Amino acid sequence: MELSYQDSTRTLGRLPLLASSPLPPTRLRPVGVSRLGGVFCFDPFELYRAGYLTSPNMLVLGEIGRGKSAFVKTLLVREHAPTTSILILDPKGEYTVAATSLGAQRLGLAEGAGLDPFAGVDASPRTLAGVLVSIFGVLYDRSPLPLEYQLLQEVTTQLISDPRSITLTHLVDLVDSGSIGAHADREEARLRRELRAQLTRLIDGDLAGVFAVDGASVALGERVVVDLRSLVDRRLTAFAISCLLRARIAQFARSELSAGFVVVDEAWSVLQHADSVREMRDLFKLARSYGASVVAVTHRLSDLDAEAAELVKDVETRVIFRQPREEVAPLAGAVGLSATMGETLVSLAKGEALWCIGTHQFLVTHRILDGEGDLVDTDRAMRG
Numbered sequence: 001m002e003l004s005y006q007d008s009t010r011t012l013g014r015l016p017l018l019a020s021s022p023l024p025p026t027r028l029r030p031v032g033v034s035r036l037g038g039v040f041c042f043d044p045f046e047l048y049r050a051g052y053l054t055s056p057n058m059l060v061l062g063e064i065g066r067g068k069s070a071f072v073k074t075l076l077v078r079e080h081a082p083t084t085s086i087l088i089l090d091p092k093g094e095y096t097v098a099a100t101s102l103g104a105q106r107l108g109l110a111e112g113a114g115l116d117p118f119a120g121v122d123a124s125p126r127t128l129a130g131v132l133v134s135i136f137g138v139l140y141d142r143s144p145l146p147l148e149y150q151l152l153q154e155v156t157t158q159l160i161s162d163p164r165s166i167t168l169t170h171l172v173d174l175v176d177s178g179s180i181g182a183h184a185d186r187e188e189a190r191l192r193r194e195l196r197a198q199l200t201r202l203i204d205g206d207l208a209g210v211f212a213v214d215g216a217s218v219a220l221g222e223r224v225v226v227d228l229r230s231l232v233d234r235r236l237t238a239f240a241i242s243c244l245l246r247a248r249i250a251q252f253a254r255s256e257l258s259a260g261f262v263v264v265d266e267a268w269s270v271l272q273h274a275d276s277v278r279e280m281r282d283l284f285k286l287a288r289s290y291g292a293s294v295v296a297v298t299h300r301l302s303d304l305d306a307e308a309a310e311l312v313k314d315v316e317t318r319v320i321f322r323q324p325r326e327e328v329a330p331l332a333g334a335v336g337l338s339a340t341m342g343e344t345l346v347s348l349a350k351g352e353a354l355w356c357i358g359t360h361q362f363l364v365t366h367r368i369l370d371g372e373g374d375l376v377d378t379d380r381a382m383r384g
Contacts, residue, residue, distance in 0.1 A: 062321025085260030259291030
């Protein structure tokens with residue numbers, strides 16, 4: 001029986017779970033129909049508990065318009081446990097309807113108290129210095145030179161030894177030439193003045209409103225969709241996402257949240273930046289202990305640099321929608337596909353995907369069910 005992409009929940013419900021089909025051992029979160037027969041269901045938490053998965057993380061790949069975001073949205077709303085925590089990082093602002101369906105808070109940066117750039121930072125000089133270097137990169141669009149890096153190290157030492165909480169205002173005060181070393185030479189003083197001027201952009205300049213100034217940052221609740229459209233600078237977007245991921249890691253570490261999803265849509269736009277890659281790697285590796293499933297959504301493997309592509313090794317579940325022919329060979333090598341299966345990726349229709357779960361592979365036709373049309377509609381603006 002041939003079923004369309006726009007199938008109904010009643011039709012999907014009548015399809016049996018065939019014992020002969022090598023389907024994942026769960027009936028939770030129906031996704032679509034396996035080409036071998038049966039309703040394909042996927043719940044990373046249930047499958048991890050059953051020992052079918054050793055890692056709950058997912059990588060979703062596919063060309064534009066092939067159904068990546070629709071799949072992720074429907075996976076989230078077809079849940080059985082409304083207490084599941086959800087954080088969605090949304091660079092294109094396409095999850096507004098999903099936020100309502102999920103009962104999630106919608107957070108638009110520069111609309112409220114702002115993010116705490118130091119959230120989740122421990123007392124380690126190396127960790128704090130890394131955050132300062134990231135802030136420097138956002139402001140200067142380059143890495144610090146040796147003397148500039150030395151200055152950031154001095155500021156790091158001052159921040160750790162000072163009893164006050166670490167805030168942007170506190171940071172600016174310490175960078176001020178009179179606050180660090182009374183015998184600074186002329187070049188050091190110039191670097192301090194320049195860095196101070198750059199930092200004030202985050203407080204009352206062109207970048208104001210994105211980050212908390214005096215520690216009064218926005219709180220990330222159990223379910224949050226962060227709309228990142230207002231951040232037109234990709235470097236700023238990447239740093240904001242690294243701050244959000246770090247804050248979420250800290251919440252999981254403090255046992256403030258239930259198990260849940262962390263979704264990074266359009267991951268290609270941020271995983272070309274070292275700070276975002278670092279936070280993603282930490283979360284990927286710690287996902288099991290925190291009860292989190294990290295879902296990274298991007299177009300193709302070649303969108304990621306070599307360091308970011310290494311994250312694929314920490315992802316046991318890859319959902320691959322149609323790929324251009326030039327991507328097939330490197331992708332097949334990365335995920336262990338045969339030549340025949342790799343060739344299949346070129347001809348997948350909209351809504352069809354190859355699922356690679358460890359050594360298991362499934363061709364799945366995803367389904368949009370009754371009542372989910374508005375949830376997955378990303379062409380509303382084009383239709384006027």
